[in-house]
Amino acid sequence: MxxxxxxxxxxxxxxxxxxxxxxxxxxxxxxxxxxxxxxxxxxxxxxxxxxxxxxxxxxxxxxxxxxRTHGERSALERARAKEIADHQSEVEQLKGRIRELEGTNDALGKAIGLLHGLNVPEPDAKPTNDTKSS
The missing domain is CATH 1.10.10 (Arc Repressor Mutant, subunit A)
Structure with a gap:
């Protein structure tokens, strides 16, 4: 119908x-x-x-x-609402983690850019001034 x-x-x-x-x-x-x-x-x-x-x-x-009875339908809807709420909280957590990782990525990119801009070689090992007695 x-x-x-x-x-x-x-x-x-x-x-x-x-x-x-x-x-x-x-x-x-x-x-x-x-x-x-x-x-x-x-x-x-x-x-x-x-x-x-x-x-x-x-x-x-x-x-x-x-x-289905009304009780079964109501139970299905409560389960569906809980599943949607759980999904939404998981999505929000993942979005927060993405923002955190993007911030870290930006900071690392800036640090690498600064190192390239300075074009400074890595520091050498410190020479030792120990005089050995013979």
Whole structure:
């Protein structure tokens, strides 16, 4: 069965459904009402995202036991949100490490440039002035 997207893109629908499942228990209906999307439309979008084909705006027929429960969907969304948060923190750590390494690289490049600019040979070993008694 084909579903109307009412001017929303696939990504907007997917994000909308995921945000719905991240809402605390008891506040989902208020949240949905504040978004001015009809309950029937949201139910179709939910089926499209979790069990259907959002790219082709198709939802499957109801197969009873094969459909996920609301609790399973909420658990999947919490796991997805945690995974995204972990990924974002890892990305930020890696960006910090990149900035650190780029700073080190710049400092080394400047030091090498100064050495080439001075064109000073390396210092020789210090001569020893020890006089040995014979």
């Amino acid at each position: 084909s579903v109307a997207t009412q001017g929303y893109t696939r990504e907007e629908i997917r994000q909308f459904v995921h945000e719905y499942y991240l809402q605390p228990h008891g506040s989902k209906s208020v949240w949905l009402a504040s978004r001015s999307v009809a309950d029937w439309t949201f139910r179709q979008w939910r089926k499209m995202v979790f069990e259907g084909d959002l790219d082709r705006t198709l939802i499957p027929r109801d197969h009873g036991d094969m459909a």
